[in-house]
Amino acid sequence: MALLQIFEPGQSTVPHQHRRAIGIDLGTTHSLVATVRNSIATVLPDEHGRVLLPSVVRYGAEGVKSVGVEAAARQAEDPRNTLASFKRFMGRGLADVTRTHQGDLPYEFADAPGMVQIRTVAGVKSPVEVSAEVLRVLRQRAEASLGGELTGAVITVPAYFDDAQRQATKDAAQLAGLNVLRLLNEPTAAAIAYGLDNAAEGVYAVYDLGGGTFDISILRLTKGVFEVLATGGDSALGGDDFDRRIACWAIEAGQLPPLGPRDLRALQVEAREVKEALSSRDRARFHVRLQSGEPVDLTLDTATLESLGANLVAKTLKPCRQALRDAGVDITDIQGVVLVGGSTRMPMVRAAVAEFFGQAPLTNLDPDQVVALGAARQAHLLAGNRSGDDWLLLDVIPLSLGIETMGGLVEKIVPRNATLPIARAQEFTTFKDGQTAMRVHVLQGERERVEDCRSLAHFELRGIPPLPAGAARIKVTFEVDADGLLAVTAREESTGVSAQVAVKPSYGLADDDIARMLRDAFDHARDDLDARALAEAQVDADRLVDAVRAALAADGESLLSDAERSAIEARIVALVAARAGSDRSAIREATDALSTATDEFAARRMDASIRSALAGRSIESI
Amino acid sequence: MSDALTVGAPGRSGGHGPGSDPFALLGLPRGMSMAPHVLDEAYRGLQARVHPDRYADKTDAERRVAMQWATAANEAYRTLRKPLLRAKYLIESAGVGLGEQDNTAMPAEFLMQQMEWREHVAEARAHRDDKALRHIEHAIRSAEVELWPLLESRIAEADWPHAADVWRRLRFLEKLHDDIEDVRSALLD
Ligand SMILES: Nc1ncnc2c1ncn2[C@@H]1O[C@H](COP(=O)(O)OP(=O)(O)OP(=O)(O)O)[C@@H](O)[C@H]1O
Numbered sequence A: 001m002a003l004l005q006i007f008e009p010g011q012s013t014v015p016h017q018h019r020r021a022i023g024i025d026l027g028t029t030h031s032l033v034a035t036v037r038n039s040i041a042t043v044l045p046d047e048h049g050r051v052l053l054p055s056v057v058r059y060g061a062e063g064v065k066s067v068g069v070e071a072a073a074r075q076a077e078d079p080r081n082t083l084a085s086f087k088r089f090m091g092r093g094l095a096d097v098t099r100t101h102q103g104d105l106p107y108e109f110a111d112a113p114g115m116v117q118i119r120t121v122a123g124v125k126s127p128v129e130v131s132a133e134v135l136r137v138l139r140q141r142a143e144a145s146l147g148g149e150l151t152g153a154v155i156t157v158p159a160y161f162d163d164a165q166r167q168a169t170k171d172a173a174q175l176a177g178l179n180v181l182r183l184l185n186e187p188t189a190a191a192i193a194y195g196l197d198n199a200a201e202g203v204y205a206v207y208d209l210g211g212g213t214f215d216i217s218i219l220r221l222t223k224g225v226f227e228v229l230a231t232g233g234d235s236a237l238g239g240d241d242f243d244r245r246i247a248c249w250a251i252e253a254g255q256l257p258p259l260g261p262r263d264l265r266a267l268q269v270e271a272r273e274v275k276e277a278l279s280s281r282d283r284a285r286f287h288v289r290l291q292s293g294e295p296v297d298l299t300l301d302t303a304t305l306e307s308l309g310a311n312l313v314a315k316t317l318k319p320c321r322q323a324l325r326d327a328g329v330d331i332t333d334i335q336g337v338v339l340v341g342g343s344t345r346m347p348m349v350r351a352a353v354a355e356f357f358g359q360a361p362l363t364n365l366d367p368d369q370v371v372a373l374g375a376a377r378q379a380h381l382l383a384g385n386r387s388g389d390d391w392l393l394l395d396v397i398p399l400s401l402g403i404e405t406m407g408g409l410v411e412k413i414v415p416r417n418a419t420l421p422i423a424r425a426q427e428f429t430t431f432k433d434g435q436t437a438m439r440v441h442v443l444q445g446e447r448e449r450v451e452d453c454r455s456l457a458h459f460e461l462r463g464i465p466p467l468p469a470g471a472a473r474i475k476v477t478f479e480v481d482a483d484g485l486l487a488v489t490a491r492e493e494s495t496g497v498s499a500q501v502a503v504k505p506s507y508g509l510a511d512d513d514i515a516r517m518l519r520d521a522f523d524h525a526r527d528d529l530d531a532r533a534l535a536e537a538q539v540d541a542d543r544l545v546d547a548v549r550a551a552l553a554a555d556g557e558s559l560l561s562d563a564e565r566s567a568i569e570a571r572i573v574a575l576v577a578a579r580a581g582s583d584r585s586a587i588r589e590a591t592d593a594l595s596t597a598t599d600e601f602a603a604r605r606m607d608a609s610i611r612s613a614l615a616g617r618s619i620e621s622i
Numbered sequence B: 001m002s003d004a005l006t007v008g009a010p011g012r013s014g015g016h017g018p019g020s021d022p023f024a025l026l027g028l029p030r031g032m033s034m035a036p037h038v039l040d041e042a043y044r045g046l047q048a049r050v051h052p053d054r055y056a057d058k059t060d061a062e063r064r065v066a067m068q069w070a071t072a073a074n075e076a077y078r079t080l081r082k083p084l085l086r087a088k089y090l091i092e093s094a095g096v097g098l099g100e101q102d103n104t105a106m107p108a109e110f111l112m113q114q115m116e117w118r119e120h121v122a123e124a125r126a127h128r129d130d131k132a133l134r135h136i137e138h139a140i141r142s143a144e145v146e147l148w149p150l151l152e153s154r155i156a157e158a159d160w161p162h163a164a165d166v167w168r169r170l171r172f173l174e175k176l177h178d179d180i181e182d183v184r185s186a187l188l189d
C-alpha cells in the first residue's frame, strides 16, 4: 500500500521487489490485457491462447452468463441481453445515445439521471457495470497468469473522451476491483509502445480508428519524454459506423422488409465480416438467413464499400487538420504516422491517411495490441518498477472546460490541448444587488452555447455576503489532474466562503452507487481472509511507525513545530497500543489516523526535497 | 440560472504555486532572449523532477505537492514559450498594464492599416482566394519583422510604457494571423 513509501521522497523503498502491474485496452469491440515481464511487454492470452476478448457481455436471468467469445458468437440469438459496443454509452445520457444511433440498436434503454441504462433479463444495467464485467475477466486472467494480486492497472481511454466518459471508465475499473494507476489516452499508449521499441525521436502523428472511436494525437518524442502537443477526434466514429452503412446498403439492395432486432444484429455481424474480408479482396459475398427463413444473398465490392465509407473517412481528416494547427506544427514536420485500431487495416483508410500526411503510414506494429502494450509499460513504471530508463509522459486535455455565463454562453476557463496537470481560475461577480447564492454550471466542449457543450456538473455557492451587484468576487478554480479528471472549487474572496465539487453528479455514478455495487460484488466473495487481513494490518502498522520515526529523526526538528511534533508522537503511541491487540479494524483506524496526521509533514518533506533537487539543478547547469 | 453570473474582470489566472516567477522556476535568466531548445530542455528537466508520475507510488499528500509543482511548471512554460506571452509577462510584472481591449493609444495610421487588412481578409474569404490570404500574411510578417527588434530593445531598456505600445501592435497582428488561419480552415472543411 502507498502509505509505506511516504517517507523517502523520490526513492523507491522496496528496490528489488517486482510489483505486478497491467495495462488494459478496454475497446469498443475488443479488450485485452498486457504486462511487462523480464523487461518485455507482452499480451496475456486466455487459457485457449486467445488474446483479444470481445467486449460483449451476455446476461441471463441469474446474472452474467458469458463474457467474450461465447457471448459474441450468440449475439444474434438474444440481442436484447447480449450487450456489445457499450463503450459508446459510457458517460452518455439517453438523449445522446438515441441521437447518434437513431433506433438501430436492439437494446431497451432506460433513462437514468446521468447515464443511460440498459434493461436486461438480469435487471437494469449501467454501462459502467457492463464494462466492469469485461475488466473483471481481464483482471482474473492477469492474476492467474502473474500468480498473485495486482498492484494496479493502467486503463486506456480514447484521447477524445470527455470528463464524464473518463470518470465512468475509472468507476468501472474500481468496480472490477482494480486499483487504477492512471487513465491513459489510447494514442499516447501506442506512441509509448512504438517510441520505446524504435527509439523514435521527432514529431509523430498517431491515427487511431477503432471499432467505435477515432483519435488523432500529435506528439513530440525527445530523449525519454513523450509530449503530446495536441489531440482531437470523434468519440462516436469507428468501424461500427462502416458496418451500419453496409447493413443499410444490404437492406436497400436486397429490398428487405422491416426487420426485428435479431435480423438487424445478424446483418451487422455479417456486414463486419464482409468489410474485413474486403481489406484483402475485391469482392465478398454478403449472406444472411433472416428469422423468416428467407435468405439474403448479395455481393459487395470494394468500389461500393469505398463509396459507402468515403464520408466517414473524410470525417477523420478535419480533426487531423485541427490537431496539427493546435500543435503548431506543419504537416511536413511529421516524422511518421503510426496507425492504431483495427479499422486502419482498411485500404481506403490507409490511402486517405497517406495522402493527407504526404507519406506512407508506419505499419510495422500490430494495431490490435500496441495500445495495451504501451499501457502495460506505463503501468510497470507507475507501479514503481524502476529500470533506469524511465520516461516522462506529458499529455493534454482534449476538450475545453468552462462555466455558463449570461445568456446561455460558455466562458472557457481551461483551453483544449493544455498540458496536464493544470489549474486555472477565473473571477466572476454577482449580477443582482444583495445576491447571496450563485449557481455554477460546469461544461466541456468547444462550442459557445451551453446546449452545444456537455454538461458536467451543477453546484451552488451559498453564503455570499449581500453586496451591491458586481461587488462580490467569486473565484472559480478548475484543476485537472494527469488522468484528465476535473475538480472544481469556488470561493468568495472577501469572505472566504467556498464550495468544492467532485465533478460527478450529473454524469457517472454517485459514490453511493459505487459503494453499493462493490458490496454486491464482494458480498459472496468475502472468504475467510480475516487472519491474513490481520497480519497485513500489523505489517502495515509496523512499517508506518518505523517510517514516521525515521522521518521525525531526520526532519522533525526543521520542518515541524513542537505542537505538530507532539501531535504526531501521540498518534504513534496510539498505533503502537492498537498494534499490540488483535482487533484488525482498530489497527487500521490507528494506522489511518497516523497517516492523516502526518500528511502535512509528508507534504513539507516532499516540497523540501523538490526544492533541494532544483537547487542542485542550477548548479549542474551552470 | 444563467442570469446569476456575469463575467468579471478578464481572466486572472491562478497564481503559480511554488513561487510565481516562471524564469526562476525554470532556472533561466530573466529577459526576452531565449533559444527555444534551451527553454524546452529546462521545462522537460523540471517536469522530470517534479511530475506526479515520478511519485506514483507515494502518498496522496506527496502527490499533491508534486502536482502543484508540475502545474506550476506547465504554467511557467506556457508563459515563456511564445515570445509575445513572454513579453507580456515581463511588461506586466514591471507593473505596466497592457489593456488589451483598449486601442485608443494606437497611432491612427496603424489602425487604418489594420482595417484595410481586415477588409482584405474578408474579401479573400468571400472569394475563397488563398493567394490573396498569402499576400496579406506576407505583409503582416514584414510589419512584425520591423516591430520585434523594437519591442526587444524597449524591454531591454526597461522602457515599459513604450514596450507596452509596441506589444499592443504586435498583438493586433497576431490576432490577424489567427483570423487568417480560421478562414483557411473554413475554406478546407
Ligand atoms: N481486416 C480488417 N479490415 C477492416 N476492418 C477491420 C479489420 N480488422 C478489424 N477491423 C475493424 O476494426 C474494428 C475493431 O478495431 P479495434 O479492435 O482496434 O477497436 P476497439 O479497440 O475495440 O475500439 P475502440 O478503440 O474504438 O474503442 C472493428 O470495427 C473491426 O471490424
Ligand SMILES: [Mg+2]
Pocket (backbone or CB within 6 Å): A025, A027, A028, A186, A210, A211, A341, A371
Ligand atoms: Mg482501441
